[in-house]
Amino acid sequence: MLSPTEELPGSACFCNPWGSSKPLISKDVHQEGGGYTDADLAADMNVLSFAERQAMVEDIHGVLDVIEETTELVAQSIEEMKQVLGRMNSQQREAWDRAVFLRPALADDQRFHLIFLRARRFQAYEATVLMVSYMRVKRDLWGDDLLIHRITWDDVSVLICSSSEYDVETIVPSEEGRRYFRNHSDADLFPFFSYQRRERRYSGMGRIGSLKVVTDQDEVS
């Protein structure tokens, strides 16, 4: 395995891509305490109990058991989520409240709640926080009119400033049933940001004004 410390190029490589002459990366970064080393990882893992560590390793390798979703478990978890929502202040759950205002059935939508419960392995509090955060981000990015809707292929536009025309991510099913997500762009890690909202008829809906809107004409050009 090529060690980055052995193959480090000259100092000219460590230019600041933002344009400043100040070096972006200190040469001390590969010395002890500079970056996140294997020792740091070991220390992080050692904090866990044996069972937790085992579960995490199994999870990373895709062999962790799937939680059996009994009717009682689902009902109890959703009830707990509602209690947690009730304890949150209105500012935190503003986007969620707006979504429920627009689509009242969402408050009791089991399928929707299950997405977040599964994402947090049925930890009700964490699942609720995730749900509220997700709605906030969705509202920021897509606006109120798409808050309660599925984001379809027609609503998004592939970011044109990417150099590669293959900047599309795919979910690849592997043989053992585990899914892995493959981002094909050069440096785009976050799928959420690989797409931006297509310009819609009524502007000013997105709450973040700095978002670049990609129009159809831009795509053509």
Place this chain on the structure above:
Amino acid sequence: MNSVVEDDPITQQRGLVIVADFGGEWKSSSFELIRYSTVYPFHTQPFRTVSTHCISDDPTRYHLIQAIRKFFPQDTRRRFRLHFGSPLETEYELRTFGLDVSHELFLEEDKRLIHHKKDLEARIEEDIRRRQQLDDEWRRQQAPYRDPASPIALFPNQHDVIMGRKKVVAATWPGNIMYRQVLLEYVDRYIEAQDVSSDRINKTMISVEILHILKSHYKSRLLNREDTRWVVLDDTDAQTKISRTLRDLAREKTTIQKL
């Protein structure tokens, strides 16, 4: 991406392994993405990220990510793996995690990590086709609620006008913005109708015309929220609401003109 996960219970249960390569040239979108990632944290994704594997053949980027990694939440840190080296080396490293990416990569003379474009094109087409299928299925399910003639409204569409006292919604909802714009075009005619005669027929005709435009051209419905459901106003009620709004707008405009 999120929409696909929403339709896939197996992915929801098992979580996703993310493989991202940070090879290639630096580009402006990278910095934009870093900026967005600080605004929208990665942990708001509606699925469980089992682990993240980053591939990089650039020492600068490698050290940058290593340094940033220290500031990740502890759980993310444990699940984050950064692989540095040639494509072959990173491929072998990924195999130790049960990830086979050999069909996606091949080596060229300059030994840079590049994608197997032919295979990739087919898979991307398949992916887009699958997403479009899911989108179409979703549209079919939602079609009854989007029909302007339907008296039931499960939720307001973007062209629908939300009536009521919730000013915040009225100021930002696209249907309400459109509704106000349409009404503003008719205000002058309405003021004239008020001046010329006290006969209500002219004013009623204007509100009927507006209602017709809203329904036929914009496919809009006027919705009122009652408890936990949306009710579509019938033509008489809708016309009354439009007349009332027109009257208010006319009064505002006249007051401003006087000032």
